[in-house]
Amino acid sequence: MRRRTRIQIIRSLHEVTKALFGKLWWNFRTTTSLWSSFMWTKYCKKHHPVLAKGTGASHAWRKMVEVREEVEREIWWQVMSGEASFWFDNWTKQGALYFLEETVRGEEEIEVKQFIVNGEWDRLKINMVLSAEMTKYIVENIRPKIEVGAVDKAWWMGNQSGEFTFADCASIEMEAGLQQTIKKWWAASSKPKVKAVFQAIPAILMWELWKRRNARKNGKERNWEDVLEVLQQYKPKLHYRAVSWTKPQKGWMKCNTNGASRGNPGECTYSFCIRDDFGDLVYAEAQRMGNGNSMEAETRAILRALQHCKITAQMWLWR
Structure with a gap:
């Protein structure tokens, strides 16, 4: 049996610990137990859980907050009663709108059902608070289904069953921040011929995202469908010149x-x-x-x- 170094063991235990606290966060967000109600009352009385701070809190809550981002993006809230938070719950499968949209107005709790009228999306109202691109996505891809007596259902997007099991604890990938991700990308092994291109990709993506953010701020937004169309129609122009050796003049x-x-x-x-x-x-x-x-x-x-x-x-x- 291969012996593991002390560093490997510590790293493994650290990852398992983070995954188990991820399981606690899932239980806190999706169950109505006495423990989850206590934690909600103690730490989320003024803010939604995705915004609640971990400073000065108990050890368990601080560790749960550390893994919150990784777990939250895998939780999808299926709209059945419309009581999910419009801004803070991931009911679109794209992530919480609070972090995706530039037009967020404060931290007020608004429920999804406030944008549903007679079983249909109130497109005009949604368009007043979201970008045209996101509004179009919601109207075309999410069914505004409201059932009497039902509650919004939380699904785990990390597997096909939709249920968070103990096996999922070990499979949660605790991703690093943006800076660490770019460093890994920069140092990743690749063929010498494509190394320069590979290293340039993060900078290109960040630059394009920054330009898109500024365009949205100034009312000149271009959605991804327009960008995709431009790329599909793009035809590179190749410039070349034939180079060959010719004999000198006679006697030279x-x-x-x-x-x-x-x-x-x-x-x-x-x-x-x-x-x-x-x-x-x-x-x-x-x-x-x-x-x-x-x-x-x-x-x-x-x-x-x-x-x-x-x-x-x-x-x-x-x-």
């Missing part, structure tokens, strides 16, 4: 030079070759020249080629 010699620097600056080499008007190789030379940059290497290649031609009296040189 042609010299080709090259210089390179590994790392630029770094270890440098230069090379050159001379061919006659038949294309046959007359002379070639390549040498290392220590550390330097690519410009120095290119210049040294030209200099050595000219020096060689002067020594060998090859005056009819075509470069």
Whole structure:
């Protein structure tokens, strides 16, 4: 049996502990036990659970708050009575609207059923508080079903059964913050040819999100459907030029030079070759020249080629 290091054991215990507190958070949010009622009264009297603070609270509550974000995004509230919180409960499967929308008005508790009239969504009212994109998603994808005597049902989106079991405790992935995620992405192993592109993706995503946020602030919002359409219709324009070697004029010699620097600056080499008007190789030379940059290497290649031609009296040189 493979022996585990102390660090691995501690890390494993730490992850299991966080997962078990995730189970406590699920029970707190989805059951009506005496314990959950006590915790709600003590810590969530003034704020919804997704906003409640952990400062100065009991050890159990602080640990539950630490895993709250990871657990909350896997809880979907199926609208059956409409008593779910419009802003703070994840009833759209997209996450809590409080964190998704820029137009949130304070921290007032509003129930989903306040936006349902005669079994239909009040689109005008929803559009007054949400973006056009989110309004369209809600109207087209969520059925405003209100049943007398029913209660909104909490489903766990992490499995097919929809029930949070003990097995799900170990499978909860406690994700790092944005900064840690970007660092992992940056340091992730990939093929050298795509490394630069791979590392640039987080910056591109953040820049596009920032531009979209500013566009929404200034009333120039472009929804993702428009962006997707632009990308689908985009056709890259390729610019190329054929490069080939041609023979010099009759009676002439042609010299080709090259210089390179590994790392630029770094270890440098230069090379050159001379061919006659038949294309046959007359002379070639390549040498290392220590550390330097690519410009120095290119210049040294030209200099050595000219020096060689002067020594060998090859005056009819075509470069």
